[in-house]
Structures are given as C-alpha cells and as structure tokens.
Amino acid sequence: MVADQGSDDAGSAVAPTLRSETSRLFSFSDGVFAIIITLLVLDLQPPEVPRGELLHALVERWPVYLAYVTSYLFVAVSWLNHRSAFHRVGSSGKGLQWWNLSVLFSTALVPFATSVVSSSVQQGDRADERAAVALYGLVGVLLTASWLGLYHHLARHPDLLNAAVPRGFFPAERTRAVVGILGYALAALVGFLASPPIALVIFLLLPIFYALTSSGLYELRRLRRAHG
Amino acid sequence: MVADQGSDDAGSAVAPTLRSETSRLFSFSDGVFAIIITLLVLDLQPPEVPRGELLHALVERWPVYLAYVTSYLFVAVSWLNHRSAFHRVGSSGKGLQWWNLSVLFSTALVPFATSVVSSSVQQGDRADERAAVALYGLVGVLLTASWLGLYHHLARHPDLLNAAVPRGFFPAERTRAVVGILGYALAALVGFLASPPIALVIFLLLPIFYALTSSGLYELRRLRRAHG
Amino acid sequence: MVADQGSDDAGSAVAPTLRSETSRLFSFSDGVFAIIITLLVLDLQPPEVPRGELLHALVERWPVYLAYVTSYLFVAVSWLNHRSAFHRVGSSGKGLQWWNLSVLFSTALVPFATSVVSSSVQQGDRADERAAVALYGLVGVLLTASWLGLYHHLARHPDLLNAAVPRGFFPAERTRAVVGILGYALAALVGFLASPPIALVIFLLLPIFYALTSSGLYELRRLRRAHG
Amino acid sequence: MVADQGSDDAGSAVAPTLRSETSRLFSFSDGVFAIIITLLVLDLQPPEVPRGELLHALVERWPVYLAYVTSYLFVAVSWLNHRSAFHRVGSSGKGLQWWNLSVLFSTALVPFATSVVSSSVQQGDRADERAAVALYGLVGVLLTASWLGLYHHLARHPDLLNAAVPRGFFPAERTRAVVGILGYALAALVGFLASPPIALVIFLLLPIFYALTSSGLYELRRLRRAHG
Numbered sequence: 032m033v034a035d036q037g038s039d040d041a042g043s044a045v046a047p048t049l050r051s052e053t054s055r056l057f058s059f060s061d062g063v064f065a066i067i068i069t070l071l072v073l074d075l076q077p078p079e080v081p082r083g084e085l086l087h088a089l090v091e092r093w094p095v096y097l098a099y100v101t102s103y104l105f106v107a108v109s110w111l112n113h114r115s116a117f118h119r120v121g122s123s124g125k126g127l128q129w130w131n132l133s134v135l136f137s138t139a140l141v142p143f144a145t146s147v148v149s150s151s152v153q154q155g156d157r158a159d160e161r162a163a164v165a166l167y168g169l170v171g172v173l174l175t176a177s178w179l180g181l182y183h184h185l186a187r188h189p190d191l192l193n194a195a196v197p198r199g200f201f202p203a204e205r206t207r208a209v210v211g212i213l214g215y216a217l218a219a220l221v222g223f224l225a226s227p228p229i230a231l232v233i234f235l236l237l238p239i240f241y242a243l244t245s246s247g248l249y250e251l252r253r254l255r256r257a258h259g
Numbered sequence: 260m261v262a263d264q265g266s267d268d269a270g271s272a273v274a275p276t277l278r279s280e281t282s283r284l285f286s287f288s289d290g291v292f293a294i295i296i297t298l299l300v301l302d303l304q305p306p307e308v309p310r311g312e313l314l315h316a317l318v319e320r321w322p323v324y325l326a327y328v329t330s331y332l333f334v335a336v337s338w339l340n341h342r343s344a345f346h347r348v349g350s351s352g353k354g355l356q357w358w359n360l361s362v363l364f365s366t367a368l369v370p371f372a373t374s375v376v377s378s379s380v381q382q383g384d385r386a387d388e389r390a391a392v393a394l395y396g397l398v399g400v401l402l403t404a405s406w407l408g409l410y411h412h413l414a415r416h417p418d419l420l421n422a423a424v425p426r427g428f429f430p431a432e433r434t435r436a437v438v439g440i441l442g443y444a445l446a447a448l449v450g451f452l453a454s455p456p457i458a459l460v461i462f463l464l465l466p467i468f469y470a471l472t473s474s475g476l477y478e479l480r481r482l483r484r485a486h487g
Numbered sequence: 488m489v490a491d492q493g494s495d496d497a498g499s500a501v502a503p504t505l506r507s508e509t510s511r512l513f514s515f516s517d518g519v520f521a522i523i524i525t526l527l528v529l530d531l532q533p534p535e536v537p538r539g540e541l542l543h544a545l546v547e548r549w550p551v552y553l554a555y556v557t558s559y560l561f562v563a564v565s566w567l568n569h570r571s572a573f574h575r576v577g578s579s580g581k582g583l584q585w586w587n588l589s590v591l592f593s594t595a596l597v598p599f600a601t602s603v604v605s606s607s608v609q610q611g612d613r614a615d616e617r618a619a620v621a622l623y624g625l626v627g628v629l630l631t632a633s634w635l636g637l638y639h640h641l642a643r644h645p646d647l648l649n650a651a652v653p654r655g656f657f658p659a660e661r662t663r664a665v666v667g668i669l670g671y672a673l674a675a676l677v678g679f680l681a682s683p684p685i686a687l688v689i690f691l692l693l694p695i696f697y698a699l700t701s702s703g704l705y706e707l708r709r710l711r712r713a714h715g
Numbered sequence: 716m717v718a719d720q721g722s723d724d725a726g727s728a729v730a731p732t733l734r735s736e737t738s739r740l741f742s743f744s745d746g747v748f749a750i751i752i753t754l755l756v757l758d759l760q761p762p763e764v765p766r767g768e769l770l771h772a773l774v775e776r777w778p779v780y781l782a783y784v785t786s787y788l789f790v791a792v793s794w795l796n797h798r799s800a801f802h803r804v805g806s807s808g809k810g811l812q813w814w815n816l817s818v819l820f821s822t823a824l825v826p827f828a829t830s831v832v833s834s835s836v837q838q839g840d841r842a843d844e845r846a847a848v849a850l851y852g853l854v855g856v857l858l859t860a861s862w863l864g865l866y867h868h869l870a871r872h873p874d875l876l877n878a879a880v881p882r883g884f885f886p887a888e889r890t891r892a893v894v895g896i897l898g899y900a901l902a903a904l905v906g907f908l909a910s911p912p913i914a915l916v917i918f919l920l921l922p923i924f925y926a927l928t929s930s931g932l933y934e935l936r937r938l939r940r941a942h943g
Contacts, residue, residue: 057739111812125473363524371533511741599760614770615766618769
C-alpha cells in the first residue's frame with residue numbers, strides 16, 4: 032500500500048545527497064545479509080554427550096553440516112543476486128525500499144527453516160521431515176516471490192536504473208524468479224506428499240541454478256549470441 | 260547534560276573530514292538497525308516436541324509469526340524514518356549523536372518486548388497478556404519520545420541541516436512523534452486495564468501510519484496543496 | 488611484537504587507495520561496536536515464570552534493566568570516543584590496527600561482565616556480588632588500558648594524524664585513559680573488599696565522565712582559555 | 716563451477732559504478748568478520764553455580780578465556796590478511812567473489828571449533844580432547860586452503876589488481892597459505908594421535924606467524940634485500 036510511487040520522496044528537495052541515500056540501502060542490506068549468513072553457524076554447537084562420545088557425536092551430525100552448507104550457499108547466492116541487481120540501480124524510492132525490505136524479510140527466515148529441517152532429520156520421524164521440508168519450501172517460495180516483486184518493480188520503473196542498463200535486463204530477470212517460485216513450490220509438494228529426500232535435492236539444485244545465472248539471463252543470452 | 264551544543268567539537272579543527280564523520284553515524288546506525296531486525300528472527304526456533312508433532316506445533320505457533328511480522332514492520336519503518344531524517348542532515352554534533360543513540364537504544368528494546376508479548380500469548384494467562392502489552396506500549400512510548408527529542412533538536416538547530424531543507428520540515432515531524440507517544444500510551448492503558456487484543460491492533464496500526472507518512476507531514480501537506 | 492612500525496606496510500606500494508584502507512578500519516570497528524551494543528539486549532529475555540506472575544517478574548528485574556542502561560552508556564561512549572579519535576587520524580599502520588583490535592577486544596568483554604554482575608545481583612550472595620564487580624572493574628581496566636595504548640601510539644606517531652590536529656591533542660587524551668584505569672581499579676578493589684554498591688556507583692560515573700569530556704581534554708582547555 | 720571467469724559480469728555494461736561494487740564486497744566481508752569476532756564472546760556466559768561459588772567458578776574457567784583469546788587473534792589476523800589482500804585488488808569478478816565467500820565460510824566455523832575445544836577441555840576426557848583438536852585443525856586446514864585458492868586466483872588474474880602491485884606479490888602469498896595448511900594438518904594429526912596440548916600450542920603459534928608476516932612475504936623479502 033505504500034509502494035509504487037516511483038521516485039523517492041526526498042529526491043526533489045535534497046538532490047545533492049541522493050547517492051548517499053542509495054549507499055545506506057546498501058550498507059543496511061549488506062549488514063542484514065552478513066548477519067543472516069553468520070547466524071546460520073549458531074546451529075553448530077558443541078554436542079552435549081557423555082565423556083568419550085564427542086568424536087562419534089561430531090561425525091553423526093553430518094546432516095547439520097549439510098544443512099549449514101546448503102543454506103550458506105542459498106544466502107550467499109541471494110547476496111550475489113542483490114549486488115548484481117542493485118549494481119544497476121541509480122536511485123531508489125519507497126516502492127523499491129519496501130521490495131528490498133521484503134527480500135531481506137524472507138531471507139531472514141532461511142536460518143529458521145534450515146534449523147527446522149536439520150532438527151527434524153536428527154530427532155523427528157517421517158511426518159516431521161515432511162512438515163520441515165514443506166516449511167523450507169514455503170520460505171523459498173516467499174523469498175523468490177519477493178525477488179519477483181523487486182525485479183518487476185525495476186522492470187516497470189526504468190527511471191530508477193543506471194543509464195547503461197539495457198531495457199530488457201530486468202524483464203528477463205523475472206523469469207529467474209518464477210523458476211524459483213515453481214521449483215520451491217514443487218519441492219514443498221513432493222517433499223510433503225511423497226519423498227523428503229527428493230525435496231532436499233531440489234533445495235540444493237536451486238541455489239546452484241541461481242549461482243550459474245547470477246550474471247542475469249539477459250547477459251547470458253547476449254553472451255551466447257555474441258559467441259555463436 | 261551533554262546535549263545541545265549544536266555544532267560538533269571537532270568541526271573547527273578538522274573540517275575536511277567532517278563528511279566522513281557523518282558517514283560513521285550512518286554506518287553505525289545501519290549496523291544497529293540491521294542487527295535488531297535480524298535478532299527478531301531468533302525468536303523463531305524449531306519447536307521441541309515429541310516425534311510426529313512438528314506440523315501441529317509449527318501451525319499452532321501463529322502468534323509468534325504475527326509478532327515477528329509486526330516487529331519487523333516496526334523496525335523497518337524506524338529505519339526508513341531514520342534514513343529520511345538523516346538524509347536532510349548535513350553535519351552532526353554531540354546533541355544529535357546522543358538523540359540518535361537514544362533512538363537506537365529504544366529500538367533495541369523492540370525484540371525484547373516482542374518476545375515477552377509472544378510468550379505471554381502462548382504460555383501466560385490474561386494477567387500476563389496485560390503486563391506484556393503494557394511493556395510493549397511503554398517501549399513504544401520510549402521510542403517515539405526519542406524520535407520527538409531528535410526531531411525537536413533538528414527543528415531548533417537548522418544549521419545542522421542541508422541547505423535545501425525547508426524550515427518547516429522538522430517542526431512538522433514533531434507531530435508524527437507525538438501521535439506515536441499518545442498512540443502507544445493509549446494502547447498500553449487500554450491493554451493493561453481492558454483488552455489486550457485491542458492494544459495489539461493499535462500496535463499493528465501505528466507502524467502503518469508511520470509507513471504511510473514516512474515522507475514527512477510537511478512534504479505530504481505540500482503535495483496536497485500542489486495537487487488541490 | 489608486531490606493533491609500532493608506524494606507517495603502513497602497503498603505504499609505499501599502493502598509495503592511491505590508502506584512504507579506502509582507513510575506511511575499512513572504520514566499517515569493521517563500527518560493525519563490532521554495533522554488534523556489542525545490540526548483544527547487550529540479549530540479556531533481556533522473557534522471564535520464565537508460572538502463569539499470572541509476569542508483571543511481578545518484570546518489575547522485580549530492575550537490576551537487569553539498570554545494568555543494561557549502564558553498559559549501553561559505556562559502549563555508546565566508547566564508540567563516541569572512537570569516532571572522535573579516528574576522526575583525527577589520516578592513515579593507519581600495523582601498530583594502530585593492533586591497538587584498535589585491543590580496544591575492540593576489551594569492549595567485547597563488556598556484555599559478559601554486565602551479564603555476570605546482573606546475574607549475581609539477582610541470584611548470588613554478597614561474595615558473588617564482590618566477585619562480579621571485581622570482574623567488571625577488571626574489564627574496565629583492560630578497556631581503558633587499551634585506550635591508553637592507542638592514545639600513546641597516536642601521541643608518538645603524529646605522522647598518522649590529519650594535518651590540522653594540534654600536537655598536544657593525543658598527549659592530553661592519555662590523561663583521560665589514566666583516569667579510567669585508576670577509577671576502574673579503585674572500583675574493583677572497593678567492590679571486592681568492601682561495598683559492591685559503591686563500585687556500581689563508580690561504574691555509572693565513569694562513562695558520564697567520558698561523555699562530558701568526549702571532545703578531548705585539549706579542546707576543553709582551549710575552550711576554557713578562549714572564554715576566560 | 717562458477718569460478719574463474721576473471722572479470723565481472725557487470726563490468727562491461729555498468730562501468731561507472733564498478734568501484735562501488737568492490738566496496739560492497741568490503742562492507743559485506745567487514746560485516747561478517749565483525750560478527751564472527753563478536754560471536755566468540757557469546758561463549759563467555761555467567762557460570763550457573765550455587766550461591767557463593769562465583770569467584771571460584773570464574774577462575775576455574777581459564778581455558779575458556781584462553782580459547783577466546785586464541786580465536787580472537789585468529790579472526791583478527793584473518794581480517795588483517797583480508798584487508799591487506801583486497802587493498803591490492805582493483806576490480807572483482809565471480810571467481811574472486813566465490814573465493815571470498817569460501818574464506819568467510821571457513822572463518823565462520825572458527826567460533827564453533829573454538830567452542831568444541833573449550834567444552835572438551837572443561838567436560839570431556841582425553842578422547843574428547845583429541846576429537847576436538849582434530850576438528851579445530853580441520854577447520855584451520857579448510858580456512859588456509861580457502862586462502863590458498865584466493866591467492867592463487869589473484870596470482871593468475873593480475874588484471875584484477877591495482878596497477879602498482881608487483882607481479883610477484885600474490886604468487887609469494889601462496890607460500891603463506893601452504894604453511895598454514897601443513898601446520899593445521901600437522902596439529903590435527905599430532906593432537907588426534909598423540910598430544911592435544913602440543914596441538915594447542917601450534918594453534919596459538921600459527922596466527923602469530925600470520926600476524927608477523929601480514930605485510931606479505933614479498934614485501935618482507937624486499938625489505939630484507941633493501942636493508943642488507
């Protein structure tokens with residue numbers, strides 16, 4: 032309800048410091064990403080076991096380490112995407128601020144969802160694992176839907192972009208977000224109704240897709256055309 | 260007792276780096292806001308339940324999620340307000356530093372108050388809920404009173420502002436802060452003496468008011484005059 | 488053993504980006520201060536009490552709130568001191584980096600010492616309170632001794648300072664640090680051997696002294712001469 | 716699989732803001748380092764002991780304090796190394812981004828490994844201590860191997876460096892990383908098979924080696940030649 036005004040409130044009155052205002056969006060977002068990616072490590076705690084059992088307990092915890100790696104990759108790729116998108120943004124506005132806050136909001140849910148998955152693998156039964164992967168998938172849908180909103184906002188407000196950014200860039204990025212929405216929704220469904228391990232494989236594949244396409248689909252197509 | 264000196268101690272002797280000094284106020288404040296908004300997520304933990312109960316436990320926790328959303332919105336709006344106010348500030352001083360530290364101090368109490376409210380809803384009785392919403396309301400009063408102090412300081416020290424900022428801007432902002440003080444005080448009273456749910460509704464409405472007016476009352480009035 | 492080389496290793500080879508190197512010292516330090524000041528709030532947790540006891544439990548916890556306020560003030564003043572000192576620094580070097588890391592190291596101990604004091608007040612006996620205030624005093628000594636090292640390093644390496652900084656500034660700052668070392672040592676002794684409450688009063692007074700003198704003793708003397 | 720493309724995706728299209736893109740790598744990394752170094756202090760908690768036992772419990776915890784100091788030194792030296800390396804970097808790229816994310820990933824494991832070691836010293840038997848030092852050594856190998864990857868990437872992509880950086884700088888840095896890999900691997904083996912205390916001594920010595928050589932082996936050799 033407060034989005035979509037396009038150019039920033041203060042843009043007219045206080046033009047000379049406009050750039051410094053974009054820089055605060057960066058420093059706040061970088062701070063949030065840095066905290067989220069580091070909070071993940073709080074799930075790694077010394078196991079509380081009887082004397083002499085430490086080695087065994089550390090080895091047995093491999094699903095926790097795998098969950099840590101997957102989520103680290105997920106948040107790292109989100110940050111790279113953020114950097115890549117905002118690299119092309121010249122000025123912000125209320126709408127963009129709120130879409131950015133939505134992305135940060137849903138990214139902040141990743142450590143929680145990770146923690147639920149790794150505790151269900153360790154202590155839960157099959158029904159718990161189904162609930163946990165469904166939750167993780169839902170958080171993935173929320174996150175990629177926020178990205179879709181952000182990309183769509185930038186596709187519709189080219190005035191916010193740097194002059195050198197080609198018009199087709201952000202419209203093409205929407206496709207990347209839609210792939211994620213469908214992928215996480217599929218994984219949540221498959222995991223909840225059929226097989227949690229298949230969901231976990233999809234959860235690991237999606238960040239790899241985002242890592243491989245983090246230059247943007249538009250740039251990738253341009254490069255393919257240029258080389259072929 | 261250390262406030263209100265107006266211009267900064269170092270202003271005279273080390274003028275060339277004055278801007279970098281304002282930038283540290285930004286980076287410190289952005290860091291604090293980023294941490295506070297991310298700490299909220301620490302209240303979301305995997306529920307410790309018997310095997311097979313995870314889905315039920317996750318669904319039953321909806322008040323915790325609602326509290327998370329409300330407080331995220333509250334802190335996000337505080338950050339937008341902060342950005343919008345300091346966007347208009349050209350140089351700082353001891354007084355402004357301490358008012359800023361007061362705002363950060365009271366914002367840092369939001370996750371604590373949120374946590375008390377959501378645990379009272381889950382585990383407490385009616386009396387506990389009354390105490391919890393009263394605490395949340397008090398933190399809200401403290402926070403909006405800090406904003407009042409900050410706006411009042413900037414209204415009285417126009418020398419700290421960017422040249423392009425109209426004189427009426429910060430005097431008008433004081434009204435927004437007073438609305439919050441009265442609103443949170445009312446919610447605390449109503450919640451403590453009569454109905455906690457009514458207080459929760461007010462707690463959700465106030466950040467929306469701040470989001471809608473985050474351009475500043477002065478700008479909104481100017482726009483209304485320009486369009487009518 | 489790695490300190491006191493004066494100018495930075497990379498100074499000769501990569502001069503053009505020297506300023507950006509100082510800016511990373513700022514952003515890292517601002518990050519650490521922001522985290523420390525926000526970690527303090529983690530000591531504020533919803534009390535785990537039987538139903539209907541929340542209000543009583545919240546009120547009874549006043550020493551925890553007082554400890555929070557005192558330590559927030561302590562860390563806030565440290566940050567203001569840091570800003571005020573490094574505002575006058577033009578380039579860094581290994582020695583300055585390590586003194587800065589010492590200041591951050593000892594500042595990071597403040598939340599721990601605060602937590603020990605507030606838990607001893609709530610759950611301990613007189614002997615525990617004595618141990619706790621002695622620990623807090625020791626952390627205070629460590630912190631002010633780090634500041635002494637930093638000020639002494641800057642007093643001996645005027646080549647690191649901005650051109651406009653008067654020669655007498657950092658030599659005079661050493662006095663402020665020595666006041667802190669003596670004050671915290673005295674408080675630790677008095678608290679451990681005689682009266683913990685007297686120690687707590689000194690702990691509250693010392694940050695106020697630093698707040699009042701945060702422009703630097705040199706500037707204060709200059710102002711007094713100028714006005715009288 | 717996404718590394719080694721050399722220059723950044725966005726480099727061609729959005730050249731004017733290239734510097735700001737490097738600055739986000741700095742602010743994100745500084746944020747992560749600041750959080751990691753401050754998370755270490757969360758291991759310091761008020762001991763939960765019967766009334767009157769606080770002083771004794773605080774003194775008995777010296778291995779926790781030693782672990783805190785060792786790991787603070789370790790992370791501080793990592794940050795100094797990071798600053799020193801990226802000080803020489805003029806532009807980034809996907810490969811460099813991922814190597815940087817690997818360094819941050821393995822640095823984030825240090826608080827976990829520290830925590831395991833200090834809890835094994837306090838509560839475990841000899842077998843637990845062996846497992847704990849082996850884990851700490853493995854994390855050390857992972858961290859220094861990430862540094863080797865980063866140094867190797869910069870040695871092979873001189874186009875990413877500032878013009879003034881001598882060609883031999885990063886090839887020589889690889890030697891420093893290899894010393895760490897061998898040192899931590901040796902410590903893990905000796906600690907696991909023979910004597911945990913010897914491993915702890917090596918763990919303390921390696922950060923000191925990195926602190927003493929943080930100007931880079933190339934610079935140290937150059938200085939030695941210049942002076943002899």
